[in-house]
Amino acid sequence: MQRSKLLAVAAVGFAILASVRPGIAADQPAFGPRLEGFDYAFPVQDFAFESQRQTLHMAYLDVAPKGPANGRTVVLLHGKNFCAGTWDETIRHLIQAGYRVVAPDQIGFCKSSKPPAYQFSFRQLAQNTRDLLVHLGIDRAVMLGHSTGGMLAIRYALMFPDATEQLVLVDPIGLEDWSAKGVPPIGIDQWYARDLKTTADTIRAYEQATYYAGTWQPRFEPWVQMLAGLYRGPGRDAVAWDSALLYDMIMTQPVVYEFAHLRVPTVLMIGDKDITAIGKDLAPPEVRAALGHYPALGQAAAEAIPGAKLVEFATLGHAPQIQDPAAFHAALQDALTGTLPARSVR
Numbered sequence: 001m002q003r004s005k006l007l008a009v010a011a012v013g014f015a016i017l018a019s020v021r022p023g024i025a026a027d028q029p030a031f032g033p034r035l036e037g038f039d040y041a042f043p044v045q046d047f048a049f050e051s052q053r054q055t056l057h058m059a060y061l062d063v064a065p066k067g068p069a070n071g072r073t074v075v076l077l078h079g080k081n082f083c084a085g086t087w088d089e090t091i092r093h094l095i096q097a098g099y100r101v102v103a104p105d106q107i108g109f110c111k112s113s114k115p116p117a118y119q120f121s122f123r124q125l126a127q128n129t130r131d132l133l134v135h136l137g138i139d140r141a142v143m144l145g146h147s148t149g150g151m152l153a154i155r156y157a158l159m160f161p162d163a164t165e166q167l168v169l170v171d172p173i174g175l176e177d178w179s180a181k182g183v184p185p186i187g188i189d190q191w192y193a194r195d196l197k198t199t200a201d202t203i204r205a206y207e208q209a210t211y212y213a214g215t216w217q218p219r220f221e222p223w224v225q226m227l228a229g230l231y232r233g234p235g236r237d238a239v240a241w242d243s244a245l246l247y248d249m250i251m252t253q254p255v256v257y258e259f260a261h262l263r264v265p266t267v268l269m270i271g272d273k274d275i276t277a278i279g280k281d282l283a284p285p286e287v288r289a290a291l292g293h294y295p296a297l298g299q300a301a302a303e304a305i306p307g308a309k310l311v312e313f314a315t316l317g318h319a320p321q322i323q324d325p326a327a328f329h330a331a332l333q334d335a336l337t338g339t340l341p342a343r344s345v346r
Helices: 014-020 084-096 122-135 148-159 188-195 200-210 218-232 236-252 256-261 294-304 325-337
Strands: 045-051 054-063 073-077 100-104 141-146 164-170 266-271 309-313 343-345
Touching: 045 122, 054 084, 054 122, 073 084, 073 122, 073 148, 084 100, 084 218, 084 325, 100 122, 122 148, 141 148, 148 164, 148 236, 148 256, 164 325, 188 236, 200 218, 218 236, 256 294, 266 294, 266 325, 294 309, 309 325
Parallel strands: 073 100, 073 141, 141 164, 164 266, 266 309, 309 343
Antiparallel strands: 045 054, 054 100
8 A cells, every 4th residue: 555545544433533532633543452444565464373371463464576586585573663564665675676575563563462461572572573484484584673673683593593594783772771871760650651642743753853863754754643543542551551561671671782692694784863762861961961872882783793794874863774765775785695895884
């Protein structure tokens, strides 16, 4: 479905919306707790599995190559405020280049289950992802993780090195331990209270500052409405609660101390204008000023990961694959074909 049509989709119907969330205008889309009503550009499939004494449903995209198949699979792991659907342009690029692409929505996110009681961990999400790939008959794949998906991709590669052909990390969070650097402890109830205040305006302001280096284009707006629609819909509380659990996972399970243990070919792709540091708004000013310096963090990570290569996008922020798809995909193609120098700035 074209992006212009995505904004026109009304989830759960505005009659339901009016009864559940009075005062919301009819031109603001609202979606169900599993993002019902928001269509991705590719068919969504469902993987049902047992985990922690409950049946869960992981939504995923499995897209075949358009041209001659090269026999390789790329698994796209989304970030905290992203979904499988936000990989739209990257999927199109990869399938044209002959790759099979699998893009799951992790449990707790987007079109997948929102369990009210689940021990979220990167180890668990990595195991869920591995189970999906085994289900699909995929023994080995390139793991491409963005943002929180970068933390997950690292955990996956540490757990399943023989199943990881290559690791590509796009502005991964977890390059520094925010708690150790002075971000104060934040309880799950506090994360939940903060998340309940989420609106399209707060999402847009954060994304403009962090994801797009202060710039804005109309084509970014569908992804704002995708997230905001979850908080306008009848599943708002469930979405906010799982989001709180996931923030706690991110803050309490840093991967930065394990970089030296990675044993798979790794490429870091960093937007130098990225300033992401979760919870830094709660930190003292002197701590806040020291967090989220991605040029330095990317260089330190590249030095810590054995044999890692580093690509920097000098003018881009936290989401280079969306902000400048052409530049990102050119670099990604070089990364996948092994033609990158040890370090390059684009």
